[in-house]
Amino acid sequence: MKKIILGSFVVLMTIGAQDMQAQKGKSKGTQLIDREIFFGNPEISGGQLSPDGQWISFMKEYEGIMNIWVKRFDEPFDKAVPLTNSKRPMMGYFWTYDGKYIVYAKDENGDENINVFAVDPMAKAAEAGGVPASRNLTPLKDVTAQINMVSKKNPDVMMVALNDRDKAWHDLYQLQISTGELTKVFENHDRITGYDFDWDEKLRVVYKTDEKGNTIMFSKEGETLKPLYDFIVTEQAYIAGWTPDNKQAYLVSNKGDLNLSTLHLMDVATKNITKLESDPKNRVDFGGLSLSDLTHEILYTSYTDDKTDIVWKNKTWEANYKYLKSKFPGREVDIASVTKDEKKFLIAISGDKYASEVYFYDVDTKELKLQYIPRPKLKAVEKDLAEMKSVRYKSSDGLEIPAYLTLPVGVPAKNLPVVVLVHGGPKGPRDYWGFNSYAQFLANRGYAVLQPNFRASGGYGKKFLNAGDLQWGKLMQDDITWGVKYLVSQGIANKDKVAIMGGSYGGYATLAGLAFTPDLYACGVDIVGPSNIFTLLESIPAYWEAGRAMLYGMCGDPNTEAGKQRIREASPLFSADKIVKPLLIVQGANDPRVKQAEADQIVIALRDKGKKVSYLLADDEGHGFRKPVNNQAMFAETERFLSGILGGRYQDGMPQDVAERLMQLKVDINTVKYEPKKDFKITKELPAIAANLKPQTINYDFKIELQGQALPPMTMTRTISQKGANWIVKDVSKGAMGEMSDEAEFSPSFAIANRSMSQMGQSISMSFAKEKMTMNAAGQQMEVPFTGAYLSDGAGLDMIVAGLPLAKDYSLAFEMPDVMTGKAKQVTLKVVGNEKINNIDCFKCEIVSNDNANDITTLWINPSSKMAEKMIQVLPAMGNAKLTIDKK
Numbered sequence: 058m059k060k061i062i063l064g065s066f067v068v069l070m071t072i073g074a075q076d077m078q079a080q081k082g083k084s085k086g087t088q089l090i091d092r093e094i095f096f097g098n099p100e101i102s103g104g105q106l107s108p109d110g111q112w113i114s115f116m117k118e119y120e121g122i123m124n125i126w127v128k129r130f131d132e133p134f135d136k137a138v139p140l141t142n143s144k145r146p147m148m149g150y151f152w153t154y155d156g157k158y159i160v161y162a163k164d165e166n167g168d169e170n171i172n173v174f175a176v177d178p179m180a181k182a183a184e185a186g187g188v189p190a191s192r193n194l195t196p197l198k199d200v201t202a203q204i205n206m207v208s209k210k211n212p213d214v215m216m217v218a219l220n221d222r223d224k225a226w227h228d229l230y231q232l233q234i235s236t237g238e239l240t241k242v243f244e245n246h247d248r249i250t251g252y253d254f255d256w257d258e259k260l261r262v263v264y265k266t267d268e269k270g271n272t273i274m275f276s277k278e279g280e281t282l283k284p285l286y287d288f289i290v291t292e293q294a295y296i297a298g299w300t301p302d303n304k305q306a307y308l309v310s311n312k313g314d315l316n317l318s319t320l321h322l323m324d325v326a327t328k329n330i331t332k333l334e335s336d337p338k339n340r341v342d343f344g345g346l347s348l349s350d351l352t353h354e355i356l357y358t359s360y361t362d363d364k365t366d367i368v369w370k371n372k373t374w375e376a377n378y379k380y381l382k383s384k385f386p387g388r389e390v391d392i393a394s395v396t397k398d399e400k401k402f403l404i405a406i407s408g409d410k411y412a413s414e415v416y417f418y419d420v421d422t423k424e425l426k427l428q429y430i431p432r433p434k435l436k437a438v439e440k441d442l443a444e445m446k447s448v449r450y451k452s453s454d455g456l457e458i459p460a461y462l463t464l465p466v467g468v469p470a471k472n473l474p475v476v477v478l479v480h481g482g483p484k485g486p487r488d489y490w491g492f493n494s495y496a497q498f499l500a501n502r503g504y505a506v507l508q509p510n511f512r513a514s515g516g517y518g519k520k521f522l523n524a525g526d527l528q529w530g531k532l533m534q535d536d537i538t539w540g541v542k543y544l545v546s547q548g549i550a551n552k553d554k555v556a557i558m559g560g561s562y563g564g565y566a567t568l569a570g571l572a573f574t575p576d577l578y579a580c581g582v583d584i585v586g587p588s589n590i591f592t593l594l595e596s597i598p599a600y601w602e603a604g605r606a607m608l609y610g611m612c613g614d615p616n617t618e619a620g621k622q623r624i625r626e627a628s629p630l631f632s633a634d635k636i637v638k639p640l641l642i643v644q645g646a647n648d649p650r651v652k653q654a655e656a657d658q659i660v661i662a663l664r665d666k667g668k669k670v671s672y673l674l675a676d677d678e679g680h681g682f683r684k685p686v687n688n689q690a691m692f693a694e695t696e697r698f699l700s701g702i703l704g705g706r707y708q709d710g711m712p713q714d715v716a717e718r719l720m721q722l723k724v725d726i727n728t729v730k731y732e733p734k735k736d737f738k739i740t741k742e743l744p745a746i747a748a749n750l751k752p753q754t755i756n757y758d759f760k761i762e763l764q765g766q767a768l769p770p771m772t773m774t775r776t777i778s779q780k781g782a783n784w785i786v787k788d789v790s791k792g793a794m795g796e797m798s799d800e801a802e803f804s805p806s807f808a809i810a811n812r813s814m815s816q817m818g819q820s821i822s823m824s825f826a827k828e829k830m831t832m833n834a835a836g837q838q839m840e841v842p843f844t845g846a847y848l849s850d851g852a853g854l855d856m857i858v859a860g861l862p863l864a865k866d867y868s869l870a871f872e873m874p875d876v877m878t879g880k881a882k883q884v885t886l887k888v889v890g891n892e893k894i895n896n897i898d899c900f901k902c903e904i905v906s907n908d909n910a911n912d913i914t915t916l917w918i919n920p921s922s923k924m925a926e927k928m929i930q931v932l933p934a935m936g937n938a939k940l941t942i943d944k945k
Contacts, residue, residue, distance in 0.1 A: 097688075109397070171201050216252070223877045261303075261306075262276055308320075344516070362459075401417070415431070445491070463500045509537050512524040564587070612624060739872055786803070799814045821833070847874070855925035868886060926943075
């Protein structure tokens with residue numbers, strides 16, 4: 058079965074169980090539930106049946122972290138054996154279609170540089186008490202792997218996209234799981250953002266996004282890409298699947314006059330598009346499409362308003378679903394796993410005030426058997442869990458805002474302290490009905506919890522989604538503010554005891570709420586929220602480049618005066634003097650989206666103004682906390698913080714490891730420093746270059762190290778010759794990787810005129826003019842503009858650098874064309890000292906990218922010969938590969 062699920066950017070946090078500690082605060086009708094029951098590791102989770110149904114895998118704690126375990130289906134769970142010993146929570150796992158491997162993905166301490174791993178579920182551990190060996194299938198540093206297709210026709214194959222060549226764009230590779238062999242099948246030189254495969258596992262459609270954020274779908278016919286469908290940055294469209302004959306695609310789109318996303322059939326050959334269906338109630342976007350892997354027919358579609366409605370297309374599946382719903386009234390039934398014959402299932406049963414349960418279900422026999430309860434201690438306190446209700450209210454401009462309200466159990470819904478819990482995103486994610494660990498935890502502590510789906514939340518139509526553009530801190534914030542006013546008007550909220558809390562965009566909304574409506578809230582908890590939209594936009598990961606136009610559309614374009622003004626107005630940092638209520642800030646040091654600088658800046662601003670601010674910083678987390686000990690520590694501090702201001706209950710005690718971790722997370726705000734990014738001024742004109750070129754041939758040793766492994770040594774020969782008045786420098790390397798050549802042509806004044814490179818039949822040519830470079834590669838031409846003086850790397854660079862007026866502490870800022878990204882990068886050349894190389898006293902020069910300290914070229918310049926005795930270049934786009942060239 059193929060199930061399409063729309064993802065979102067939200068803070069991910071794990072949950073779990075621990076015995077009760079001491080309690081403080083007045084009891085109000087329910088027992089205080091131990092925070093570890095909410096935020097510690099579950100006993101068992103993530104169960105999956107093997108494709109043949111003979112085995113079951115699941116997640117269970119191993120040395121404090123949830124890892125993969127496996128057992129025969131007919132064995133008890135205590136007979137299971139661990140398969141992995143990851144020190145970092147995983148981002149997901151699955152069985153290959155033949156059951157030979159389990160594949161999983163994880164990053165390093167929250168940096169979101171994801172590698173893909175495989176382990177043999179039948180393998181034995183090498184030593185007692187250990188686990189079988191896992192293999193890293195994408196062993197590259199600073200690369201974010203994306204799995205695009207997992208083959209069923211050849212289960213040993215996956216299609217993965219890697220940004221190893223160019224950090225901003227992902228190339229497509231075929232990955233053989235058994236050997237780890239990666240074969241590039243599509244090199245991305247044209248802003249491709251997605252790849253789509255049909256039932257025959259053929260690459261049929263690619264998505265390209267231009268600098269304005271507009272997207273064109275291209276059908277792939279042989280080696281030719283033909284325009285198929287396009288939509289602008291404020292619209293959304295994607296292919297959700299294919300008809301059984303692969304001739305037509307299921308297209309979900311809100312293009313043009315459509316407000317709600319709608320399911321269509323699109324004939325790829327003729328481009329003819331036919332509407333299939335949209336929300337029968339005309340309220341929300343198309344939600345999901347489920348297709349059978351066996352028959353390739355549609356099983357059902359779904360739509361999520363306050364809750365999810367399913368529109369069944371297959372009578373047999375509908376009958377089974379209704380049978381299961383009858384067994385669990387008032388709760389949701391979801392398929393967690395299915396065998397490849399679609400006869401046996403793991404069924405997850407959940408609800409807003411219920412601990413989840415997982416059952417085995419046999420379609421033929423109707424056997425329904427409990428497999429496990431992820432949190433049995435939560436099950437034991439279900440009577441103290443709270444109902445989540447849907448509410449709607451009007452914002453400042455009359456727009457209706459859908460929201461969820463969770464009220465504490467056992468007390469009247471009158472004059473309550475409130476926590477407004479704001480979700481992340483903002484464009485696309487939303488809150489959903491169901492069990493929410495944050496909401497239940499806070500309700501158990503005595504707070505009413507409001508979760509507003511403010512404008513720009515996903516699922517409510519294009520107009521609602523785009524109504525948030527340029528409204529950060531304005532109408533989007535009003536949508537939250539008017540939620541508080543609604544609760545006050547209903548008599549539910551004590552207007553003097555309202556807190557705001559959230560992660561990611563919700564963290565921003567917390568800061569904005571305290572800064573722009575300082576009288577509304579009594580305090581705030583900001584989890585990985587941006588404080589300065591200027592620095593947020595400057596520091597987005599390279600592989601978010603396709604979404605830059607959308608970000609500018611949401612927040613403002615920092616390259617325009619109007620955009621700068623809008624960003625400054627919306628950034629809480631510049632209104633820090635207006636924040637008068639206590640603030641708790643939580644940050645992951647490795648967050649690639651909202652970097653630590655966002656927290657540091659607002660902490661410093663508030664500290665220096667004598668405001669009350671507390672700071673938790675985790676050195677092993679990224680965009681949100683995923684390790685249970687960190688979560689428990691964070692929420693221990695959060696509930697203590699809220700209780701002291703709002704008066705709710707809190708659990709005073711905590712396990713020793715949590716207490717110790719909390720002490721480690723706490724930051725002395727007096728020690729916080731922030732170094733703003735330097736504004737490098739690029740030299741407008743290079744000084745006169747006194748290079749010493751003359752016809753000659755020079756030999757070098759050439760070495761490449763990749764991921765700590767040295768490739769077989771190579772040799773490089775440099776030939777210097779004249780072409781009329783111009784000079785030609787040609788470097789030719791030979792070795793196990795074949796022959797590589799790099800040739801540069803310089804004018805009589807030693808300005809770069811042309812450059813060409815070739816390797817393994819691939820060629821790149823560049824021509825240079827005063828303010829730009831034109832590059833031709835793989836049949837594509839692009840222009841790279843320069844804003845000032847520039848040099849080209851590659852052949853002859855060391856001779857041009859040697860011609861500069863080098864001296865102690867000499868430095869020069871200029872630009873260089875980056876062949877990997879097709880852009881100009883700003884660099885700084887510095888003479889960092891003198892070293893003897895080949896018994897010659899050389900200037901040691903470093904050329905470092907102003908945006909990436911790992912992007913560095915080191916040259917040891919012989920001042921007499923005016924060329925390098927040694928050169929080392931580090932290539933971040935190749936996993937920090939190191940090239941070393943030594944003159945013989």
